[in-house]
Amino acid sequence: GENVEQHPSTLSVQEGDSAVIKCTYSDSASNYFPWYKQELGKRPQLIIDIRSNVGEKKDQRIAVTLNKTAKHFSLHITETQPEDSAVYFCAATSGTYKYIFGTGTRLKVLA
Amino acid sequence: GAVVSQHPSWVICKSGTSVKIECRSLDFQATTMFWYRQFPKQSLMLMATSNEGSKATYEQGVEKDKFLINHASLTLSTLTVTSAHPEDSSFYICSTRYQETQYFGPGTRLLVL
Numbered sequence: 001g002e003n004v005e006q007h008p009s010t011l012s013v014q015e016g017d018s019a020v021i022k023c024t025y026s027d028s029a030s031n032y033f034p035w036y037k038q039e040l041g042k043r044p045q046l047i048i049d050i051r052s053n054v055g056e057k058k059d060q061r062i063a064v065t066l067n068k069t070a071k072h073f074s075l076h077i078t079e080t081q082p083e084d085s086a087v088y089f090c091a092a093t094s095g096t097y098k099y100i101f102g103t104g105t106r107l108k109v110l111a
Numbered sequence: 112g113a114v115v116s117q118h119p120s121w122v123i124c125k126s127g128t129s130v131k132i133e134c135r136s137l138d139f140q141a142t143t144m145f146w147y148r149q150f151p152k153q154s155l156m157l158m159a160t161s162n163e164g165s166k167a168t169y170e171q172g173v174e175k176d177k178f179l180i181n182h183a184s185l186t187l188s189t190l191t192v193t194s195a196h197p198e199d200s201s202f203y204i205c206s207t208r209y210q211e212t213q214y215f216g217p218g219t220r221l222l223v224l
Binding site: 032034036041042043044045046049051089093097098099101102103104106 | 218
């Protein structure tokens with residue numbers, strides 16, 4: 001069935017360094033890829049998304065890249081700050097709008 | 112983005128009772144809402160897709176008679192956990208779909224004693 005793999009499951013970086021989280025999807029019909037940030041006990045918040053007709057998208061310190069051929073997409077956070085510490089989820093969806101979520105990455109930014 | 116509210120934010124109940132959770136879309140009309148369940152340190156598990164004016168679509172393994180979903184209006188969907196048991200204790204989150212993006216409610220933490 002449809003599946004999204006996410007790596008790593010945990011990631012610790014020093015403040016100011018970059019963090020990269022990678023996802024791989026199985027459904028070739030997937031055409032929309034959002035990324036969510038979830039702080040402890042709170043709702044997932046959309047931080048960036050990308051559509052299949054675009055290879056890269058950037059918003060200040062965060063960027064997402066998409067390789068449709070390899071079915072990979074990645075989240076890049078530069079100049080990390082302690083407030084970036086959270087769990088990050090990738091997701092993939094096709095025209096059904098049902099999301100397939102990755103398993104999550106717990107990011108810890110060390111001050 | 113869309114604004115989604117959820118009520119209650121947390122609830123404690125006894126085994127065998129039923130609990131109703133409300134999900135409201137505050138700034139647009141949502142024909143589709145999603146209900147998720149999230150265990151500690153785990154990902155979001157889709158339970159069902161709620162469609163306004165029609166029956167919900169349940170994911171495989173989710174008991175429709177245990178998790179009753181009603182989407183009677185374009186701004187409100189409810190999830191009722193019937194005859195709750197301790198294993199139903201979890202974080203329940205709804206979301207609404209606005210264009211391609213899902214926006215999540217704040218979640219309801221359910222503890223069944």
